[in-house]
Amino acid sequence: MKATFGVWSPHRESTSVLAFKSALGLRPERWVWCDDRQQASWWVVDAALGVSEDWTADLRKEKEGFRTQGALLARDWAAVGDPVWAFLKLPLQVDIIYRWVDACLLQHPEPRLLLSGQRLKLKRWPNMSRYSSASNLAGGMNLTVACARLLKDWVTYEEAVSIANDKAALDGLLMDAQRHGILEMASPVQATSMVAEAANPTTGENPGKTEDPKTWSLIRRLINKFK
Amino acid sequence: MNINVEKLNPAMDFIKATLKDGLLTCEIWDRETGLSFLSHNPQPVGVALFTEVTKTLATALSDSGFPSLNRYYLVDLEGTHLAMVILHGNDILQGLIMNSKKVNLGILLSIVLPKAIEFIEKART
Numbered sequence: 097m098k099a100t101f102g103v104w105s106p107h108r109e110s111t112s113v114l115a116f117k118s119a120l121g122l123r124p125e126r127w128v129w130c131d132d133r134q135q136a137s138w139w140v141v142d143a144a145l146g147v148s149e150d151w152t153a154d155l156r157k158e159k160e161g162f163r164t165q166g167a168l169l170a171r172d173w174a175a176v177g178d179p180v181w182a183f184l185k186l187p188l189q190v191d192i193i194y195r196w197v198d199a200c201l202l203q204h205p206e207p208r209l210l211l212s213g214q215r216l217k218l219k220r221w222p223n224m225s226r227y228s229s230a231s232n233l234a235g236g237m238n239l240t241v242a243c244a245r246l247l248k249d250w251v252t253y254e255e256a257v258s259i260a261n262d263k264a265a266l267d268g269l270l271m272d273a274q275r276h277g278i279l280e281m282a283s284p285v286q287a288t289s290m291v292a293e294a295a296n297p298t299t300g301e302n303p304g305k306t307e308d309p310k311t312w313s314l315i316r317r318l319i320n321k322f323k
Numbered sequence: 324m325n326i327n328v329e330k331l332n333p334a335m336d337f338i339k340a341t342l343k344d345g346l347l348t349c350e351i352w353d354r355e356t357g358l359s360f361l362s363h364n365p366q367p368v369g370v371a372l373f374t375e376v377t378k379t380l381a382t383a384l385s386d387s388g389f390p391s392l393n394r395y396y397l398v399d400l401e402g403t404h405l406a407m408v409i410l411h412g413n414d415i416l417q418g419l420i421m422n423s424k425k426v427n428l429g430i431l432l433s434i435v436l437p438k439a440i441e442f443i444e445k446a447r448t
Contacts, residue, residue, distance in 0.1 A: 165365075174402070179347040179364040179420070189371075196367035199352075199359035203328075 098164070101127045101277050104136030107145045112169045112186055116140050119190045123197070126219075126277030137163055141181070143170035152178045163204040167196075211253040211270060217280040218246040218273060227269050235262050242266060250282065324353065324414045325448045331361045334442030338419070339363060341435055345425035347404070351417045351443070366420070373408050373418045395436060399423065409436065411443045 103120065105113045108129070117140070120127040130136035139155060141147050147168065158164035159180060168181035169188065176183045182196060227239055242260035245251050251259075260266040273279035331351055338349055348364040357374055359365060381392045398406040405423040408416060417439060421431075 173368075179366065182365050183368050185368050192367045192371055195357050195359075195370070196365060199362065199365060199367070202358070203361060 098137050099128060099130055099135055099277075100137055100275065101125045102130035102136035103127055103138045103140060104130045104133040105140045105142075106148075106151070107140075107142040110142040110145055110169075112142050112144075112188065113140055115188055116167065116169060116184070116193065119188065119193050120197070122190075123194065124276055128277070137165065139164065139166040141166070141168055143168050143175035147175075147177065147181070152180060156180050163200075165200050167193075211267070211281075214253050215250040215282050216246055216253055216256060216270065217250050217282075218243060219278040219280060221247065222269055222273050222276075222278065226272075227265055235265065238262065239265055239269065243269070326360065326415070326443075327446050327448050328360050330446035331443065334439055334446070335361055335363055337438055337442065338435055341430065341438075342419075342421060342426055345421050345427075346419065347422060348420045349418070351411075351415060354414050354416050360415075369406075369418055369420065373406070374416060377408055377410065377416060394440065407431070407436075409439055411440065415443060417443070 101120075103117060105117075107113045117127065117129070120138075127138075133139060133151070133154065139151070141151065151166075155164065155166040156178075159166075166181045167184050168176055169184050169186055170176065171186050173183055184193060184196070222243065224236075224240055224243065227236070238259060238261045242251075242256050245259060246256060256270075257263050257266055270279060274281075334351070335349060339346060346363065348362070348366050348369065350359050350362040350365055350370055352359040352370050352374070354374060354377070357370055359367075359370060377392070377396075380396065384390070384392055392410065395407060395409045398408075400406055403423045405421045405426060407419045407421070409419075410416060
């Protein structure tokens with residue numbers, strides 16, 4: 097499966113590529129390096145270090161079926177052997193990179209998530225203020241509690257919906273979480289094995305009693321916000 | 324500006340089918356923000372460049388008392404590149420970069436240009 101914000105580069109040591117990745121890192125999404133280009137949705141090459149014909153041919157194929165984008169960092173257009181690569185002029189301009197990324201995300205939106213039957217987990221708190229409504233404090237609290245569960249354990253989508261008690265709000269939150277790379281999804285079998293690993297039976301810990309006081313303090317603070 | 328982006332797809336399909344491998348890149352963007360609605364081989368530097376060139380050209384023509392910029396302009400670039408910028412009203416720009424050796428100017432001006440204008444006018448809601 098492709099990482100929506102996975103970045104692959106054969107030139108990770110290049111300062112231009114590092115500058116490009118740093119610029120992406122300032123955006124709200126969670127951008128990660130991918131070692132395998134087939135898993136990355138964003139490819140970036142430094143023209144000064146050479147562009148293999150194989151990469152260009154692969155990018156052309158990828159663009160037909162997937163949402164893969166390729167950036168070629170160069171001093172001038174002459175380095176662009178094939179316009180399948182988006183030319184980004186060096187030195188890089190952050191506003192041009194962002195506009196390109198925004199346009200790509202706008203033109204190739206995420207396919208709708210098939211959440212039904214999936215087990216889900218959040219890697220970190222979403223921006224809850226975005227989903228809370230002053231006119232519906234109870235709904236906001238339910239959503240916060242659902243998120244707290246999703247941060248702590250693998251939870252089925254159906255279970256999360258019943259906790260949140262607002263399918264539309266939860267769907268919106270999960271879509272954003274997926275877009276920002278903070279949502280983990282697994283089939284029920286995968287999730288069970290991950291839970292078993294997390295419980296670490298060799299230490300004899302009971303997973304049911306490993307509540308993180310920090311998490312609960314955060315929930316209390318969030319609940320207080322709604323009061 | 325209200326534009327139905329889905330209705331722009333037929334415009335891109337038509338241009339790609341007509342110009343075939345003569346078309347290198349094609350992009351339709353918001354003149355104000357520079358945000359691209361639809362693209363074939365997107366070129367963000369090209370969008371920034373031609374937004375600026377269009378603005379400067381329009382201002383220069385206006386300031387000089389010459390007739391204003393109308394529907395489009397063509398730029399012959401080095402290395403068999405031909406750039407065409409189409410003005411769809413005051414808010415939308417469309418840029419095409421083509422291989423001048425593979426594009427027939429007659430087809431470009433008499434078929435692609437009017438169709439492109441028509442498609443984008445239809446996409447406005």
